[in-house]
Amino acid sequence: MEVFGSTFDDSVFEGAREKPSAVSQSPYNAKLCEVEWFSENIDTEDPLEKQKIFKFRADFAYRRKNFQEALNAYTSCILYIPDGNLTIRRDILEGMARCWCHLGRREEALSLTEILKNDASNTCHLTCLLHLTTNIHEHFGDLRGQIEILQQLCSLHPYHQWYWMKLAESCLHLLQTLSAPTVTPGPPQDEEADGHKGARIQERLKGERDHVWLKACMCFVRSRLLLRTLKGQQSSFVLQNSERAMRKADEALQYLEPRETTLQRITEVMLEDLVAERMKEDHLDGEGLAGLSLNDFQDRWWNRILQAEVLI
Structure with missing residues (x-):
């Protein structure tokens, strides 16, 4: 039977080794630059x-x-x-x-x-690029281009309430632009041909207005749902910003006046993927770059809204 400690290595009881002397180093001199040296x-x-x-x-x-x-x-x-x-x-x-x-x-x-x-090789690169592209379209007043890029941002970050809010506001702005009366003066032409042409233009404008109206309702509902979901985790000025945005979304939906059945069906579709497990922090970095396009937004939300037979 071995006595406890009898198998210790002799090196345990040796004296401490001397530490090597520190190597002398030359003092560090920071580089000083003149004002506007470049x-x-x-x-x-x-x-x-x-x-x-x-x-x-x-x-x-x-x-x-x-x-x-x-x-x-x-x-x-x-x-x-x-x-x-x-x-x-x-x-x-x-x-x-x-x-x-x-x-x-x-x-x-x-x-x-x-x-x-x-x-672009990662989500951060693509997010910065989409922000830049959105700003360019916004600078030149191209609402359609801005909406297209914002849809890609929402596809990349599906639980980012502010991207959805920005998209909703852009759709509302485009709807107001399409609803504004326009007068195009020109030389007198055949009244009958002119009437047919005007009717086709009005029909096309009505179709686009209905399309943009529904998309604005959809995005305001989505942003409001996200804001309410995240509200319990917020405080201070962050909570105040969220509450202010929720009031703005409510006011916008009152302005758009969707039917109760329409609002209910939109809410059902936009609420389906708002599951706590999917909205955890590790899922907020985006859905990946592979195949990201405008079709992601169409297939994931827009087409499902249309399939739900939402009434305009």
Whole structure:
């Protein structure tokens, strides 16, 4: 029988080893930069330093709303970005897109968002890109384009109440625009042909108004359901914002005046996937990038609303 402790290694009882003496290090001297140091003439051949200088110049000019100057600096900066530095490249392309937007060049801005879309590799990248694209459409007053991108945001983040609220408000704004009377003066033409043409236009407008009206009702109901579901987890100014948004949704639905049966059927469809397990935090990062398109929104909610035979 072994006595407790008789099998300990002798090294346990050896004296402590001496610690090696610390290696002497030279003191750290922080680099000091003059105010607006990046505005000076470039006297370096280092591509990384050139990239930093042009990036600072561009950001500074953008902040001062010198968008053409910022665009020129961003364009110069991108020439010195290594192929593997996708983060800086994405940042520069986003800055260029915003500059083109402020300069009134819509096509150039949207062409850069297409490049960014091809480079998106995760949910965060795509979310930032969709935000940028929405802002471009909003800047140029393109409500239809804005609604299309917001639908993609709602597909990517199906439990994000503010995306649904923004989509609902955009649909309401488009509905009000379509409902406004328009007068198109022109030379006198054949009254009968003119009447047929006017009737077709009015019929098409009515169909679009009904479509947008139903989508506005659907999105306001969805945002109100989400706000009520998350209300119990909120406090302070966050809760106040949610309560304010709920009142706005209620007022909008009163303005839209859906029938009680319509409201009930919409609520049933929009409530189906609001299950606590699916709405946990680990599900709030989006549904993934694979195959995300406008059809996701159509198939997941819109077509089911239509199949429910909702009365307009």
